[in-house]
Amino acid sequence: MFHRSIRTALALVMALTLTWSLAQTITIAQGTDAVSLDPHDVTDSPSATVVSHMYETLFDLTPEGDIVPYLATGADLSSDGLTWTVTLREDVVFHDGTPMTAEVVKGSMDRFLDPDNAFTFRFLLSRVTSIDVVDDYTLTFTLSDQFAPFLAHLTHNTTAIVLPAAVEEFGEAFNENPVGTGPFSFVSWDRGSRIDLERFDGYWGEQPGISDLVFLAVPENTTRMALVESGEADVAVRVPPQDIARLNANPNITVENVSSLRTIYIYFNHTMEPFTDRRVRQAVNYAVNKDEIAEFIFGGAVRPSDAAIAPGIFGYTSVGPYEYDPERARALLAEAGFPDGFSTTLYSPSGRYLQDIQTTEAIQSQLAEVGINAEIETLEWSSYLDFTNRPPADNTVPMAMLGWGTVTGDADYGLYALFHTDQHVPAGSNRSFYSNALVDQLLDDARSTADDSLREQLYADVLQLLHTDAAWLFLHSETQLVAVRDGIEGLVIHPTERVLALTASKN
Amino acid sequence: MTDASGTSDTAVGGPVGRGGGAPEPKRAPRWRKQLLRSPIAVAGFTIIGFFLLVVALAPFLAPYSPTSQSLRSTYIPPGVGVSFRGPEGQLGLWVQQATRSPIAGVVVADEAYPVRFFVRGERWTWLFGLVSSDVKLFGVDGPVRIYLLGTDEQGRDLLSRLIHGAWISLFIGLIAVLIGAGIGVPIGAISGFFGGTTDIIVQRVVDIMLAFPGILLAIVLVATFGTGLQNVMIAVGIAAIPVYARLVRGSVLSVRNREYVEAARALGRRSIPTLAKHVIPNVLAPIIVQSSLQMAIAILFAAGLGFLGLGARPPQPEWGLMLARGREYLAVAPHVATFPGLAIVLVVLGFNLVGDALRDALDPRLSK
Numbered sequence: 001m002f003h004r005s006i007r008t009a010l011a012l013v014m015a016l017t018l019t020w021s022l023a024q025t026i027t028i029a030q031g032t033d034a035v036s037l038d039p040h041d042v043t044d045s046p047s048a049t050v051v052s053h054m055y056e057t058l059f060d061l062t063p064e065g066d067i068v069p070y071l072a073t074g075a076d077l078s079s080d081g082l083t084w085t086v087t088l089r090e091d092v093v094f095h096d097g098t099p100m101t102a103e104v105v106k107g108s109m110d111r112f113l114d115p116d117n118a119f120t121f122r123f124l125l126s127r128v129t130s131i132d133v134v135d136d137y138t139l140t141f142t143l144s145d146q147f148a149p150f151l152a153h154l155t156h157n158t159t160a161i162v163l164p165a166a167v168e169e170f171g172e173a174f175n176e177n178p179v180g181t182g183p184f185s186f187v188s189w190d191r192g193s194r195i196d197l198e199r200f201d202g203y204w205g206e207q208p209g210i211s212d213l214v215f216l217a218v219p220e221n222t223t224r225m226a227l228v229e230s231g232e233a234d235v236a237v238r239v240p241p242q243d244i245a246r247l248n249a250n251p252n253i254t255v256e257n258v259s260s261l262r263t264i265y266i267y268f269n270h271t272m273e274p275f276t277d278r279r280v281r282q283a284v285n286y287a288v289n290k291d292e293i294a295e296f297i298f299g300g301a302v303r304p305s306d307a308a309i310a311p312g313i314f315g316y317t318s319v320g321p322y323e324y325d326p327e328r329a330r331a332l333l334a335e336a337g338f339p340d341g342f343s344t345t346l347y348s349p350s351g352r353y354l355q356d357i358q359t360t361e362a363i364q365s366q367l368a369e370v371g372i373n374a375e376i377e378t379l380e381w382s383s384y385l386d387f388t389n390r391p392p393a394d395n396t397v398p399m400a401m402l403g404w405g406t407v408t409g410d411a412d413y414g415l416y417a418l419f420h421t422d423q424h425v426p427a428g429s430n431r432s433f434y435s436n437a438l439v440d441q442l443l444d445d446a447r448s449t450a451d452d453s454l455r456e457q458l459y460a461d462v463l464q465l466l467h468t469d470a471a472w473l474f475l476h477s478e479t480q481l482v483a484v485r486d487g488i489e490g491l492v493i494h495p496t497e498r499v500l501a502l503t504a505s506k507n
Numbered sequence: 508m509t510d511a512s513g514t515s516d517t518a519v520g521g522p523v524g525r526g527g528g529a530p531e532p533k534r535a536p537r538w539r540k541q542l543l544r545s546p547i548a549v550a551g552f553t554i555i556g557f558f559l560l561v562v563a564l565a566p567f568l569a570p571y572s573p574t575s576q577s578l579r580s581t582y583i584p585p586g587v588g589v590s591f592r593g594p595e596g597q598l599g600l601w602v603q604q605a606t607r608s609p610i611a612g613v614v615v616a617d618e619a620y621p622v623r624f625f626v627r628g629e630r631w632t633w634l635f636g637l638v639s640s641d642v643k644l645f646g647v648d649g650p651v652r653i654y655l656l657g658t659d660e661q662g663r664d665l666l667s668r669l670i671h672g673a674w675i676s677l678f679i680g681l682i683a684v685l686i687g688a689g690i691g692v693p694i695g696a697i698s699g700f701f702g703g704t705t706d707i708i709v710q711r712v713v714d715i716m717l718a719f720p721g722i723l724l725a726i727v728l729v730a731t732f733g734t735g736l737q738n739v740m741i742a743v744g745i746a747a748i749p750v751y752a753r754l755v756r757g758s759v760l761s762v763r764n765r766e767y768v769e770a771a772r773a774l775g776r777r778s779i780p781t782l783a784k785h786v787i788p789n790v791l792a793p794i795i796v797q798s799s800l801q802m803a804i805a806i807l808f809a810a811g812l813g814f815l816g817l818g819a820r821p822p823q824p825e826w827g828l829m830l831a832r833g834r835e836y837l838a839v840a841p842h843v844a845t846f847p848g849l850a851i852v853l854v855v856l857g858f859n860l861v862g863d864a865l866r867d868a869l870d871p872r873l874s875k
Contacts, residue, residue, distance in 0.1 A: 222837055242582070242660070242839045245612070289578075296578040296662070299609040350816055357832075361661055361822050365576045376821050378734075 024506045025212040029224045029233040033217035038175040039160035040112045045497040048157045055160035055180035081146040088137040091204045094163045095185040102139040106131045107164030121158040146448040152410035183208045209505025228483045239481035241299035256482045258493040262405035266473040267432035271392045281470035283332035285322035287370040302476040307463045310477035315411025315459030319467040329370045341371020347400035350378045389425045407496040411459040538868040551860030562674040566631035573671035573824040577662035579606045582840035585657040604651040620649025657842045672824035683805035686744025691751025699759030716749035729817045739818045743808045758790035792869040799862035803855045
């Protein structure tokens with residue numbers, strides 16, 4: 001009798017411990033709230049972070065940069081390079097219990113590609129002309145032209161598989177009623193403040209070690225850091241560099257430093273004097289001390305750029321930085337007909353990127369030393385994007401700071417959109433109006449060949465040309481500084497600027 | 508502060524013309540005496556005088572240019588590297604180079620250099636080119652920089668920035684008050700003097716403007732015109748118009764039926780000259796009081812707009828902007844936000860004290 005009651009008590013304790021450990025919540029404090037929870041419509045990393053816990057893509061990009069099957073089990077390319085056959089996992093169900101079949105995937109892809117929906121990232125798969133269901137778990141994608149980055153683009157979080165029936169059911173409100181296949185399902189969204197997710201018990205893969213996941217939107221840096229210091233949040237993104245040492249001194253907190261695929265740069269308007277002159281652009285590059293900025297504005301937490309894309313992206317080759325050389329900058333300016341320098345305007349975001357306005361001010365001061373008098377203009381983010389997105393005739397922006405995250409891990413995404421002549425704004429994302437026939441040709445070739453070593457060579461040539469042309473004022477590739485409280489295991493800080501708690505647990 | 512501007516029109520609106528007759532020259536000495544006896548007024552005038560002096564002598568007082576940065580010396584705490592004894596124990600101010608290393612924090616070099624007064628430095632011109640010199644009040648005799656109040660996040664000397672930023676705040680205040688009074692006073696006077704339909708229309712427009720809190724009106728205006736110092740002055744000035752219009756209307760109402768006004772009318776003077784010669788001089792007192800308080804409000808609004816990123820543009824040493832940027836560093840370098848904040852508090856306090864003292868002095872009901 002006594003024996004039995006001990007056993008019961010033990011069992012009870014064990015059960016309690018188990019429930020307790022299973023009923024764990026991880027809270028992630030982000031800088032901004034999600035804009036949309038419709039994966040096809042997501043364009044920013046905070047939204048992508050949330051959406052990635054509820055929706056999944058056919059393929060996945062590992063933090064190491066490998067493309068691995070996710071909802072798909074594999075893909076085969078036909079010999080003419082125009083048809084991809086994709087096979088799917090057979091054990092996947094949506095949060096409402098609907099099984100994922102080829103028909104569902106086709107419906108999701110058709111929605112993503114429908115020009116009427118005008119999704120920003122539709123261009124990722126714009127070469128897909130038709131999608132056909134072969135059997136329940138097999139489908140084919142037919143391409144108009146060979147397209148090497150196809151699988152890389154299927155890892156992009158905006159190509160995630162949604163449930164067409166749910167899209168139809170919720171209509172406009174689908175954005176606020178996510179139904180995906182991921183390890184977490186949607187609970188609630190308090191706009192501007194917090195998003196609650198819970199573990200999805202029917203998940204096909206490894207079950208998360210936590211029961212609930214909360215995302216907080218905390219724009220104020222100091223407040224966000226205070227949350228993680230007090231333990232109200234377990235993870236806080238975008239640690240200001242000046243706070244790294246202080247947070248690391250806290251025995252319960254570690255600041256993770258993970259490189260990002262985002263490159264920060266200042267582009268020149270190549271249609272506007274004096275930046276039509278390559279010598280002027282080179283002079284600006286020589287005049288700015290990128291190493292000093294990286295070390296003292298960022299506390300050494302960023303990597304000065306030595307190419308237009310960051311390491312870790314397929315196609316990256318180091319083509320060397322422009323070393324700080326103010327003498328050479330003055331000489332080049334004199335050669336270009338500006339011995340006394342010139343005046344211009346430098347547009348800068350304020351608070352969008354890590355230390356953005358601080359960097360701009362440092363650059364302004366360094367440019368002044370070689371005689372370039374740049375007045376800083378800061379605009380609110382949406383008008384900033386609008387100002388820089390105008391066609392050459394209406395465009396009044398001579399220089400502006402921007403960042404570009406090559407989140408597919410493939411150079412095509414980072415270079416084609418930013419440097420190809422077809423991509424001049426407002427049609428594409430080439431805000432600098434950079435145009436070089438040879439670069440266009442190389443980028444087109446690199447898209448249409450499947451030979452990886454040839455593609456690498458083509459991109460190396462492109463990067464070298466961009467460097468010689470001084471297409472941008474090259475700055476640095478960003479670093480994700482994330483404060484994590486001890487006891488959080490398995491958190492993935494992805495180079496695509498997403499913090500993933502898919503398999504995380506909390507002790 | 509809002510409180511002060513709200514009550515001032517009842518406190519000083521009516522009584523100026525009391526006693527009747529023409530403007531009384533005898534009153535002036537009395538309020539002047541009272542003003543000078545009041546410790547509040549003396550404190551206020553001292554503060555304002557101090558800031559005017561700083562504005563007038565800015566490039567002479569400030570050791571460095573407000574924009575010269577040194578990324579190797581970011582957010583150095585106040586006074587680091589400054590000591591009162593030299594390497595051999597001699598008295599005087601001595602400076603050692605302070606730099607910040609990302610790993611080791613603040614590092615102070617060994618070599619000390621003496622601070623000298625009336626040294627030659629960079630050449631400066633000031634007051635619209637009137638003054639030009641290369642003499643500075645103090646500077647270090649050696650290849651180091653002195654940071655009495657520390658540096659900001661770009662390694663710029665905070666003291667130099669505060670000094671160079673003083674004129675921005677005072678100038679915004681002055682222009683805003685001139686705009687507000689220049690437009691608000693005539694509108695209010697006409698509205699009060701003529702009454703009738705004019706009064707109703709003007710006062711309803713003023714009502715609409717007063718319905719917005721002043722700072723909100725200024726934000727809306729800046730958002731419409733675009734950011735920048737010039738637009739801040741205009742926006743803050745416009746936000747002050749209804750305050751003046753309402754205040755002056757009240758005062759004019761109280762004097763427009765007085766004997767001297769009727770006398771002027773009876774003598775055949777036309778309305779506008781009567782208004783200008785006989786009415787407005789008799790409502791000047793509340794306008795002066797309001798202007799002093801309005802200076803404080805305008806400076807605060809301008810700093811608020813700068814704080815929100817709607818005012819001065821970086822790297823201008825505008826105090827509100829400096830405060831906003833310093834806030835990011837509050838946990839590691841509180842001085843970067845503290846000093847601009849103190850400067851704003853002090854100058855606003857100065858104008859408020861003067862405004863209060865003026866009101867007391869000009870209000871006969873309060874005189875002993």
